[in-house]
Amino acid sequence: MADSRPDIIVSAGVPVDIYAALNAQGGSPSVVIGTEIIVQNKGSNPLYLHAGVDAPTELDGTVKLARALEATNTNGDLGAWVESNSVDGLINARVV
Numbered sequence: 001m002a003d004s005r006p007d008i009i010v011s012a013g014v015p016v017d018i019y020a021a022l023n024a025q026g027g028s029p030s031v032v033i034g035t036e037i038i039v040q041n042k043g044s045n046p047l048y049l050h051a052g053v054d055a056p057t058e059l060d061g062t063v064k065l066a067r068a069l070e071a072t073n074t075n076g077d078l079g080a081w082v083e084s085n086s087v088d089g090l091i092n093a094r095v096v
Helices: 018-024
Strands: 008-010 037-041 047-051 063-065 070-072 080-083 089-095
Touching: 008 018, 008 080, 018 037, 018 080, 018 089, 037 080, 063 070
Parallel strands: none
Antiparallel strands: 008 089, 037 070, 037 089, 047 063, 047 080
16 A cells, blocks of 8 residues: 655646655655655646656656646656646655
C-alpha cells in the first residue's frame, strides 16, 4: 500500500520539487530522492511533471497530467518536479 501524505499546493509558474515538499511535511518519514512515487492531479487544470535533478526551464520534456489522473515516476529518478503554467494546482503524492 502506498504511503499517502497531505496534499501539496503547486503555485502557478513555480516548479515544485516533489521530494522536498514531501520531506517538508511533518509527521512522516523522509523520502529518499529516487524513491518511486505516485502523483495525482487534484486540481482542475493540467499540471506538468518532470524527472531530473533540476527544475524544468520550459515545458519541453515534461509529461502533461490532466485533472484527476495519476502518474508514477521511475524508481531511481534523480528528481521529481511538478509545475502549473496558468493557475495554482494541487497534487497528492504517495510513496510506493
